[in-house]
Amino acid sequence: xxxxxxxxxxxxxxxxxxxxxxxxxxxxxxxxxxxxxxxxxxxxxxxxxxxxxxxxxxxxxxxxxxxxxxxxxxxxxxxxxxxxxxxxxxxxxxxxxxxxxxxxxxxxxxxxxxxxxxxxxxxxxxxxxxxxxxxxxxxxxxxxxxxxxxxxxxxxxxxxxxxxxxxxxxxxxxxxxxxxxxxxxxxxxxxxxxxxxxxxxxxxxxxxxxxxxxxxxxxxxxxxxxxxxxxxxxxxxxxxxxxxxxxxx
Amino acid sequence: xxxxxxxxxxxxxxxxxxxxxxxxxxxxxxxxxxxxxxxxxxxxxxxxxxxxxxxxxxxxxxxxxxxxxxxxxxxxxxxxxxxxxxxxxxxxxxxxxxxxxxxxxxxxxxxxxxxxxxxxxxxxxxxxxxxxxxxxxxxxxxxxxxxxxxxxxxxxxxxxxxxxxxxxxxxxxxxxxxxxxxxxxxxxxxxxxxxxxxxxxxxxxxxxxxxxxxxxxxxxxxxxxxxxxxxxxxxxxxxxxxxxxxxxx
Numbered sequence: 126x127x128x129x130x131x132x133x134x135x136x137x138x139x140x141x142x143x144x145x146x147x148x149x150x151x152x153x154x155x156x157x158x159x160x161x162x163x164x165x166x167x168x169x170x171x172x173x174x175x176x177x178x179x180x181x182x183x184x185x186x187x188x189x190x191x192x193x194x195x196x197x198x199x200x201x202x203x204x205x206x207x208x209x210x211x212x213x214x215x216x217x218x219x220x221x222x223x224x225x226x227x228x229x230x231x232x233x234x235x236x237x238x239x240x241x242x243x244x245x246x247x248x249x250x251x252x253x254x255x256x257x258x259x260x261x262x263x264x265x266x267x268x269x270x271x272x273x274x275x276x277x278x279x280x281x282x283x284x285x286x287x288x289x290x291x292x293x294x295x296x297x298x299x300x301x302x303x304x305x306x307x308x309x310x311x312x313x314x315x316x317x318x319x320x321x322x323x324x325x326x327x328x329x330x331x332x333x334x335x336x337x338x339x340x341x342x343x344x345x346x347x348x349x350x351x352x353x354x355x356x357x358x359x360x361x362x363x364x365x366x367x368x369x370x371x372x373x374x
Numbered sequence: 375x376x377x378x379x380x381x382x383x384x385x386x387x388x389x390x391x392x393x394x395x396x397x398x399x400x401x402x403x404x405x406x407x408x409x410x411x412x413x414x415x416x417x418x419x420x421x422x423x424x425x426x427x428x429x430x431x432x433x434x435x436x437x438x439x440x441x442x443x444x445x446x447x448x449x450x451x452x453x454x455x456x457x458x459x460x461x462x463x464x465x466x467x468x469x470x471x472x473x474x475x476x477x478x479x480x481x482x483x484x485x486x487x488x489x490x491x492x493x494x495x496x497x498x499x500x501x502x503x504x505x506x507x508x509x510x511x512x513x514x515x516x517x518x519x520x521x522x523x524x525x526x527x528x529x530x531x532x533x534x535x536x537x538x539x540x541x542x543x544x545x546x547x548x549x550x551x552x553x554x555x556x557x558x559x560x561x562x563x564x565x566x567x568x569x570x571x572x573x574x575x576x577x578x579x580x581x582x583x584x585x586x587x588x589x590x591x592x593x594x595x596x597x598x599x600x601x602x603x604x605x606x607x608x609x610x611x612x613x614x615x616x617x618x619x620x621x622x623x
Contacts, residue, residue: 164507309424
């Protein structure tokens, strides 16, 4: 019942160690092509793609994200929510751009960006590449905006580090479907606590037994440690989104 | 240089006409499996999937979206941004959930939801199915929340109507890469106006010549008509997001 695409989708793992080999311009074009053919909300194509190849900019992004390993990737994309192009179209046609500044249109551009990002990842893996989607560029969007010369009505959302995989981490077990996929109504059920304990055990076994970076951690521990991070980190995200002209209403 | 997955990704079209045939439970499980194996921000698995099979709920969703054709789909998913599960984990561990209510964690759950949505679409197409991602459930999130019994810290973001395709629309041309994919710095270039005119012509030719639903429309017309919609539509989106407990700071 399976097929090569289903097989590939369920074999995804994040790759952070790469061979010393860059992607070819042709490969990059194929990835952008795959991105562009994804669904886009109301066919408004509300995102842009920036290939970062300048070593100085890459170093700055590595500093922002805290992930030095990205410097050894074979190609780096920044995926940008983008209503600037459509703002220019509105201006050239003398149309009130009010709607572009809405929460709705910001969300639409986030959908577009994330959907295209996943197409790039799936396409890359089909070409024997691997990589990691990096939300960590949000540690300092103002600096990202400066580095990439991003105009108003754009926002840097996700980085993608890609390359030829040097390792193949084990597949990380996901939440049990009974706590994740519901029928008609949202319902974690009466056995959520027990299901979570079982999953905590499963994930802890995975972390302990994996060949590299072994540790003792359950899903619950992981969530708790995420929530115990410094409250000041990314505290001004909403202000910066608004500074760029998004979510004015 | 191409491969079957690249080929499939660049052949995506939205399908809105379906054969009268439901997806099997096994197919639905495979789709959820493909979704769950996608990347998730900080491995926090911040979304849930609801299969809507109750005809009464489907009818209500068709009313909200204005898309009656979805009632003839073979399966309907609602993709839900979800920090409720993680809120319960925080509570059970006596951890301050402050960070969960941040703009950052809302964005992370939107990323997770959209990325998983695209995996479902790619997986479905690999199985000979087709469909449409529907942002139109955002026309009335309060009603969606009520229909699906969504708790605090969840938000219905996207619907997915899937089924066996009854038609095969032509591929819609995308924006020229020169206005879409940049190197190191965002730059539409000096020829944006001319590029846009060319693209407007290309898209207008596509609309005029396509076999069904032919019309005269350029990309510029399309964006302008999007912006001329009623300003009151979805005007309370941000309030509802906050009512659900998201983006408190």
